[in-house]
Amino acid sequence: MSVEPLPNIDRSTLRERVLRALRSAITSGAYRPGDHLGEVELAGRLGVSRGTVREALRHLQQEGLVTAGNRGMLRVNSLSAEEIRGLFRVRAALEGLAVTEIIARPDRSAAVAALRAAVDELAGAGEDFAAKVEADLGFHVRLCELSGNPMLVESWRHLEGRIRVTIMNRDPEEAPAMMTPGRHAPIIEAIERGDLPGALAVVEEHMAAAADHFTSTRAC
């Protein structure tokens, strides 16, 4: 008796699916910063109850993607230049910890191989902007995951939403020079050498450059 052809049943809850849909809609730029996200409108458009949309919106609020305006009305968040600089400094601290822990681990070479694979994905993304963003963030998430510190991954993911709105806000379609394999290779090389100060310097420089990039000539 064959069991394989039975498709996997989606056991995710409706709230989770709504959450993913809304997060995707915001981070893909379908909603622009400042746009009002009305519960009734979203509920009607998604065909679900207000309460379900409400819980998803609250989740996004804690992620920093939406912010409460007048009388609790939620709007898509946008970060000031100062906030962006602070955001990338926190990222630098977290990813600096990641490389520190990776270098301290005995299976450092396996981590290097995994990171090389992540960079290859970035190289294979070609000119597709969305794919490049995914590959770039995928590399940095992988960096945190390879540290073996789940709390570090958790902290990084807490910033992910803000990072995505920053990227999408700055570069609607222009492919920046930020997300290239050449930008990430030095990190891997420093890790491979076991050069902790060098790796930290590369990460900080990488983040500082990104902060400069995203705070200069703020787009629309």
Place this chain on the structure above:
Amino acid sequence: MSVEPLPNIDRSTLRERVLRALRSAITSGAYRPGDHLGEVELAGRLGVSRGTVREALRHLQQEGLVTAGNRGMLRVNSLSAEEIRGLFRVRAALEGLAVTEIIARPDRSAAVAALRAAVDELAGAGEDFAAKVEADLGFHVRLCELSGNPMLVESWRHLEGRIRVTIMNRDPEEAPAMMTPGRHAPIIEAIERGDLPGALAVVEEHMAAAADHFTSTRAC
């Protein structure tokens, strides 16, 4: 016409009050790790609707105070020794960034004064365990706030719930040697000297000691 005697109206929403009540109940130890938090029971006990309790619980879930168990049932979270070590390494990274930014600021002496005041609060807490915890965490929050980086404060606060359950889990009533003015003074002194490497070393040592303390001889 006198306007003063009018008391400030509490404009907080019911959900926020429920959230504070539940967070306080968990971090104060009224609920022990592993305890099941039923929506109906809490709603009945608090005299509010299930939906309101539900939103508060979801918030606490994102804070890491409660975790989803079987069939979405929420329980008070407890961290493994490994998670605690990872948690305090992330704290060290964040607070290391805080001292870095404070030292780089022009108004460093003002920050030093504010931190001294925070340590004085810790000294004035006496033997009251809850007050000592508040003063200790207050010092570290102040440290992040004085960096002038709101995103750093946000990231730290994201870990606050887990920090609190760790403390409450380990030291139900025993007053540890962790939260003393003597433990925090070296951080301030290094900041005052502008000694960045020294300050980072002190912070990391402080966090490593705390991690060791909370992972040794796990209570109940």
Place this chain on the structure above:
DNA sequence: GGCAGGTAGTCTGTCGACAGTCGGAGGGAG
């Protein structure tokens, strides 16, 4: 005695409805 099947209980997921509040449009008085 052991196991399969049924059954009651309990918990969460989801929904629709009511109420309170805020902002703005519109009309009337000065």
Place this chain on the structure above:
DNA sequence: CTCCCTCCGACTGTCGACAGACTACCTGCC
């Protein structure tokens, strides 16, 4: 023409109820 008052629309806050799902127990058959 300007200002104020009133009414209306819209949005969120909060609630109670129904339905689905999983657990544990209990009973009857082998």
